[in-house]
Amino acid sequence: MPASYTIKDILRRGGLLPLLAIGAVAGGATAAFAFAGGWLTPGHLHPAQIVNALEGHDGRHEGFRRAHAKGLCVVGHFDGNGQGLALSKASLFRHATTPVIGRFSLAGGVPNAGDGRVTFHSLALKFDLPGGEQWRMALNHVPVFPVATPQAFLDFQLATTPDPATGKPAPAKVQAYMARHPETKAFVDYMAKAPLPDSFANASYNSVNAFRFTNDQGQSRLVRWIFTPEAPFGELDKTTLASLPRDFLFDEVAGRLAQGPLVWHLSIILPNAGDPTDDATKAWPDDRQRVEVGTLTIDRAVTEDEGPCRDVNFDPTILPAGVAPSDDPLLAARSSVYAVGYTRRTGEPAAPSALANDKAFPAPVSGQSAAKEPAQ
Amino acid sequence: MTSTTFSGPARLLHWIMAVLIIAMLFIGVAMVATVGTSHNWLVPLHKSVGATLLVLVLARLAVRAIHRPPPLPAEMPGPQKAIAHLSHLVLYALMIALPLVGWSMLSAGGYPITVFGALHLPPLLSPDRALYATLRHLHTYLAYTLFLTVIAHLSAALMHGLLFKDGVFQSMAAWRTRR
Ligand code: HEM
Ligand code: HEM
Ligand code: HEM
Numbered sequence: 137m138p139a140s141y142t143i144k145d146i147l148r149r150g151g152l153l154p155l156l157a158i159g160a161v162a163g164g165a166t167a168a169f170a171f172a173g174g175w176l177t178p179g180h181l182h183p184a185q186i187v188n189a190l191e192g193h194d195g196r197h198e199g200f201r202r203a204h205a206k207g208l209c210v211v212g213h214f215d216g217n218g219q220g221l222a223l224s225k226a227s228l229f230r231h232a233t234t235p236v237i238g239r240f241s242l243a244g245g246v247p248n249a250g251d252g253r254v255t256f257h258s259l260a261l262k263f264d265l266p267g268g269e270q271w272r273m274a275l276n277h278v279p280v281f282p283v284a285t286p287q288a289f290l291d292f293q294l295a296t297t298p299d300p301a302t303g304k305p306a307p308a309k310v311q312a313y314m315a316r317h318p319e320t321k322a323f324v325d326y327m328a329k330a331p332l333p334d335s336f337a338n339a340s341y342n343s344v345n346a347f348r349f350t351n352d353q354g355q356s357r358l359v360r361w362i363f364t365p366e367a368p369f370g371e372l373d374k375t376t377l378a379s380l381p382r383d384f385l386f387d388e389v390a391g392r393l394a395q396g397p398l399v400w401h402l403s404i405i406l407p408n409a410g411d412p413t414d415d416a417t418k419a420w421p422d423d424r425q426r427v428e429v430g431t432l433t434i435d436r437a438v439t440e441d442e443g444p445c446r447d448v449n450f451d452p453t454i455l456p457a458g459v460a461p462s463d464d465p466l467l468a469a470r471s472s473v474y475a476v477g478y479t480r481r482t483g484e485p486a487a488p489s490a491l492a493n494d495k496a497f498p499a500p501v502s503g504q505s506a507a508k509e510p511a512q
Numbered sequence: 513m514t515s516t517t518f519s520g521p522a523r524l525l526h527w528i529m530a531v532l533i534i535a536m537l538f539i540g541v542a543m544v545a546t547v548g549t550s551h552n553w554l555v556p557l558h559k560s561v562g563a564t565l566l567v568l569v570l571a572r573l574a575v576r577a578i579h580r581p582p583p584l585p586a587e588m589p590g591p592q593k594a595i596a597h598l599s600h601l602v603l604y605a606l607m608i609a610l611p612l613v614g615w616s617m618l619s620a621g622g623y624p625i626t627v628f629g630a631l632h633l634p635p636l637l638s639p640d641r642a643l644y645a646t647l648r649h650l651h652t653y654l655a656y657t658l659f660l661t662v663i664a665h666l667s668a669a670l671m672h673g674l675l676f677k678d679g680v681f682q683s684m685a686a687w688r689t690r691r
Contacts, residue, residue: 141589146675154674162667169659173541183547268632270624286547447641448622453552457630461552469547471555476544478621483645 181287183472187480189293194245198484202477204258204274206249206490207241208386209443212397212434214263220429223359223404224349226458227265229429235264236432239445240336240389243276248490251385252377254327259341259363260450261432272454274470275341275363277333281416282323286469292320319417331371336389337398338367345452345470346413346462349404358413358462360420363400363432367392387496393437400432414464439497440489447486449478516679517686519579525572526684529565533607536561537659556626559614563627566611569604585678599665606658612636613654617647 140146146155167176174180190202197205213233220229228234242249243256257277264270283289295313296305314321333339341363350356381387392398403426412418440446453461453471461467491497518526536558543554584593618625619635621644626632637643673681682690 141587141592141676141678151675154670158667158670158674161670162663165663165666169538169541172538172545174545180545181547182545186547268624268634269626447639447644454624461549463549465547465549468549468551472544472547472551479645479648482621482641483649486641 181290183469183476186286186290186293186469186473187476189290189297190245190477193293193297197245197247197487199481199487200245200247201241201481202245204241204243204256204260205245205247206251206386207239207260207440207445208389208491209438209440209445210238210240210259210393210434211436211438211444212236212238212432214402214430214432216430217428219427220404221351223351223357223406223427223429224458225352226271226349226456227269228263228271228456229458236434237262237264237444237448238434239440239448239450240386240437242385247487248382250378250380250382252372252380254332254374254377257333257336257339257385259336259339260445260448262445262448262450263456265456269456270454271456271459272448272450272452273343274450274452276344277339277341278327278330279340279342279344279360279362280323280326280419281344281466282320283317283466284319284415284417285465286473288317288320289466289469292317323417331369332374334370334372334388335367335392336385337392338365338369340364341400343452344416345464345467346407347455347467348460348462350458350460358407360405360407361402362405362426363402366399366401383491383494383496386491387494390437390494390496393434398434400434401428402430402432403428413462416464416466437497439491439494441486441492442497446489447482449474451475451478515689515691516582517683517688517690518581519575520689521575522572522579522581523684523686523689525568525575529568529572529607532561532565532568533658534662536565536610537655537662540655556629559618559625560627560629562611562614563633565607566615569607569611573604582683584680588676588678588680596668599661599668602661603658603665606654606661610651610654610658613647613651617644617651620644620647 140149170176174182187202194202194205201207214228214236215233216229216231218229218231220226223229238259238261241258241260242251242253243258244253258275260272260274262270262272283292291313295309298304299306314324343361346358346360348356349359389398405420406425406427407413407420408424411420411424438444451471451474453467455461461471517523539554539558539561543551543558546554584596588596615625615633616636619637620640622639624632625635669681669684672678673685
């Protein structure tokens, strides 16, 4: 039988059924594709919903991070002491110096918010390791987080979003959320009691989530870590926060760095059997074994406008060989949510940071790009 | 002397790549849509398979230059032939562009480009915020275009096999090379 290409011939030869079958294959494949993308599953939590909720909570500030919007770039280095290699083969832990760029920030999505708030003081870091490897971290001064899951994160944002009528979250919504989430209630109580550092320089910075370390022998374990400052701790008076100058924390740390470098000691924290590794709302007791693996030195601060940190996504799942994410559900969610936020903000023109015209940060000398670092 | 089927290497590459590309499209949309822990392994898998596909498409072009594809049936109407050739051109262009855009966008974002766990590809571009966003969106648009083209291609292939019965389906699906 000769080939034929006209609809009439095909139908005459009983081609209707195959034609329908082909349509079903094409339609089925398209439906499967939509299903994979979560479009057909009601209740599917998409990372964009969380970014939308952050924008709804604090406003949409074009060009800025949707969380930790106010920040300052820093440049420094890390000196490994070799001790960490027993835990992880990550090259950061060798007896060697690794260049670091980073970012001090305060939590919240408002880029020019005042610094006097009971909120996270944070440090994000990017370690440039040999051979093109990187290790990125985004760390908070508090060792625990208010929520354990991405769904709870979304619900918490939505419940605490200011009501346009009053400018404040609706108390009924907040209470209903807290009733369902005692872990968030416990966190809020803890934040109210815990001392708030009076400087970025004297805060500890915690991984919060657990990660999996694997050493050269292939032994693997879950750990958390903490950067402990050499600068002695000082506490902010929470009753006078509102009266402090808008940028006092950032100006203060710039002043310290003008005097000399700041140093933190990195310790890896090893859990006891039974310590939760997939729940960032639960602290590990203070007596857990710690292994000091090196020191972080921050040499100087540069505004986001001039510095190397603004256009970096400090995705905490960008890890070197020897370190992997744990099964903490926050960690994977952070990666996909930060990516959505990063794509949004990089697609918008960069706006001047709150510190762009701050006298604590001298403008770069004209004719040379004094502070510009390769953002590599 | 022309054969009625694609050469063995061409058929092998076609089917390996067909499986991998369809997998990549599904992995891609699934990984960017989830907040679940599958994200932890889907993203590295996506980059590794994507880099593999870039190597495979280059090999495939080389194979194609050596073993010319069989001609379409003489009785096939001209416009239909033109559409077939155009769609293959689009498929090749997207098979080359998608991995290159993926690699470039990670470069523009200042990301490490890690494949197979341990291999770090050099950046293709220097970091550039606006360029990252543009390429990231382009990656999505090109991927969706590829998906639609693959669906059309697959439907056309099945029409050749089930309705036209003109040997075109066999030219790619045959186990043995035929003269
Ligand atoms: C599911 C939970 C979380 C969500 C949805 C979330 C969301 C976000 C978003 C959208 C950003 C901005 C990212 C960017 O545009 O580059 C951000 C930044 C940040 N997050 Fe989270 N976060 C979560 C959990 C955590 C946890 C557990 C920590 C604890 C260490 C943390 C610490 C930080 C820090 C320090 C930054 C600032 C990073 C920088 O300077 O670029 N986040 N977060
Ligand atoms: C899974 C279902 C698929 C089927 C049934 C199928 C079938 C076929 C057939 C029968 C041909 C020969 C057409 C001709 O001689 O003109 C062909 C060629 C081709 N296919 Fe597929 N294919 C499939 C998937 C794919 C995918 C996913 C891609 C890549 C995106 C692809 C790319 C191509 C290309 C570029 C050609 C032309 C080869 C050349 O001329 O060098 N195919 N396919
Ligand atoms: C044939 C090759 C490829 C195909 C078909 C493909 C397809 C896709 C698709 C469908 C998405 C989801 C897009 C969206 O819904 O927004 C995606 C995302 C992505 N692709 Fe590819 N891709 C390919 C190659 C690559 C390569 C080689 C790389 C990098 C080396 C890469 C890196 C990425 C990344 C990082 C994302 C997600 C980015 C984010 O979370 O924002 N892709 N890809």
